[in-house]
Amino acid sequence: MGEGEQIARAARKQAIRRKAQRRHMHFYERCAHWSFSRLGEVEPIRWHRERWILAGTALLLTALSGFFLPAWASAMRPAPEPAAHTLLPLTLPKASLNAAPARGMEDWRVVQVQPGQTLSDIFQSQGLSLADLQRVMDAAGAAKGAFHNIRPHQEFDFLLGSDGSLKGIRFDKDEANRAVVRFDGDKSTLTVQSRAMETREHVAHGTITSSLYAAAAKAGMSQGMVGKLADLFKYDIDFVQDLRDGDSFTVIYDDVYRDGSYYAEGDIVAAEFVNQGHRFTAYRFRKADGHYGWFSEDGRPIQKSFLRIPVDFTRISSRFSTARMHPILGRMRAHKGVDYAAPSGTPIHAAGDGVIKFKGWMRGYGNFVVIQHSKTISTAYGHMSRFAAERVGQHVSQGQVIGFVGMTGLATGPHLHYEFRVNGVQRDPQTVTLPKPQPLPAAQLARFESQVVRPQLARLKTMDANIKLAQLGSATRNDD
Structure with a gap:
């Protein structure tokens, strides 16, 4: 190679080097202090970003080696020898083939x-x-x-x-x-x-502010026991029409427990109901025949000779009247009974013990039943959708189903037309004075008064006194 070519080649290399330096001038300026030369004076270390990166990488590698080396060493360690156990023979009792399993298991x-x-x-x-x-x-x-x-x-x-x-x-x-x-x-x-059976006695008191069920629930009574309370006094109180705010009741009743746990509702032992200022009482008493009954303080059965209302109804749609505009005929006409509106198919009950005198179709009344209770008293039931199975001449008991609500005959809607007749003349069922049942015989009446009325009446009076005292104390605190 000639000397001229060598000079030209060296010039090209120098030109390329200068071009690279110009292109990467920022790198050379930033890294000009890096040097591995031992010559000259050594400058003190300055911790630039590059040195921090290198130091962090070194620390990370050191930490990882400290984590993996012990695990690797444990993995290479030989498995330990199993510990030796000594087996001792034990004599066990022989199981009976006829042994019954434990009841608890x-x-x-x-x-x-x-x-x-x-x-x-x-x-x-x-x-x-x-x-x-x-x-x-x-x-x-x-x-x-x-x-x-x-x-x-x-x-x-x-x-x-x-x-x-x-x-x-x-x-x-x-x-x-x-x-x-x-x-x-x-x-x-x-x-x-x-099984161990026991009864536990409870005492409840309530004052009507909105409904009987609300007052009884506030007093801690179940719905079933409220139903029993209403059933006791249904002969004297119409719980749909007659209740007023301020009416009150006091009840002594039992709950039944079996094996220490609640089992069922018991019976009412004694009860007092004050309705519109009138006081009614009921006491449970075991009669001479061994059966229990409920009696008022004078020893007369709570169950009257007649039901005041023989059907569960929603409202009274028409009252007893000597002159009423008939809804279908469109003229004034006497309405000699009470109409109780109720859904079709609602059971109708016999108001008292008696014999079926008439059963069939009666003009205006539709399907109609008449029951003769005594020589002077009878009851009549109209507009039935259908009859029960009883026949004319058959005896029926108070509360027995004799038919079902309907709207046969002259009727604009399903209801029961109910009449109470004395010597064949219709009387207002809501106001007629019903005959009182006969009291207990003299010997039973004396036992009833001494064993039931006196002790239970004393408890009811004590309960009333405590309630009035509590109300007085509450009123005094409110005044203060």
Whole structure:
């Protein structure tokens, strides 16, 4: 290669170097202090961003090596020798082949009867057949009466084997006894267990401000017990029309407990109801025949000879009147009864004991029934949609269903037309004086007064006094 070419080549390299330096001038300016030369004076270290990056990377590598090295060392360590155990022979008692399982360890399935369910439905829900049901019925003996009329919320307990076969069943023979049927192959055993029953007494007081149910709920009474209270006084008080704000009641009643747990509502022991200033009382008393009844303070039965109203109604659509504009005929006409509006099909009850004198179609009244209660008193029921099964001449008891609400005959809507007749003349059912029932015989009346009325009346008076005292104290505090 000639000397001229070498000079030209060196010039091109120099030109390329200058061009690169101009293009990357910012890099050279920033990194001009980097040097590995030991010559010259060493300047003190300045911590620029590059040095911070290098230092952080070094620290990260050091930390990671400290984490992985112990784990690697543990993984390379040989497995430890298993600890030696000494086995000692123990003598165990021999198990009896006939030993029964502990009662507490048995897995009884509790089934509660739902509305509309039958016994066959319940057995099939447990994977059992009708043949199993028949085996239970045959084994239950005298206790099988509990299967004839099952009711919602009644309980049956099933004990099933590992293969799903029936090993036992428990059920209530009656309120105070539980029957247990067990199966062992083709053999069955029946045992009856008595259950601890007790009654617990409660006292409640309420004042009407909006409704009887609201006042009773505030006093801690259940709806069922409120129904029993209203049923006691229904002969004297119309709980739809007669209640007023300020009316009050005081009730002593029982609840029934079984095996220490609440079981059912009991009965009212004594009650007092003040309606529009009139005081009514009821006391429970066991009569000479062994049956319980409720009586007023003078020993007369609470159950009167006649129901004041023989149907559950929504409103009075027409009252007793000597002159009323007839809604269909369009002219003035006497209305010698009371019309109780109610939905079609609502049951109509006999107002008292008596004999059916007439049953059939009566012009204007539609389907019509007349009951003769005594030589002088009869009651009549009109506009029925249909009759019950009783025939003319048949005896009926107070409260027995004799027909159902309708709108047959001259009627603009479903209702009961009810008449109360004395010697064949219609009287206003709402105001007529009903005959009083006969009081208890003298001997029973004396026992009733000494054993029931005096002690319970004293309790009711004490309750009233305490309530008035509490109200007085509350009023005094409010005044302060």
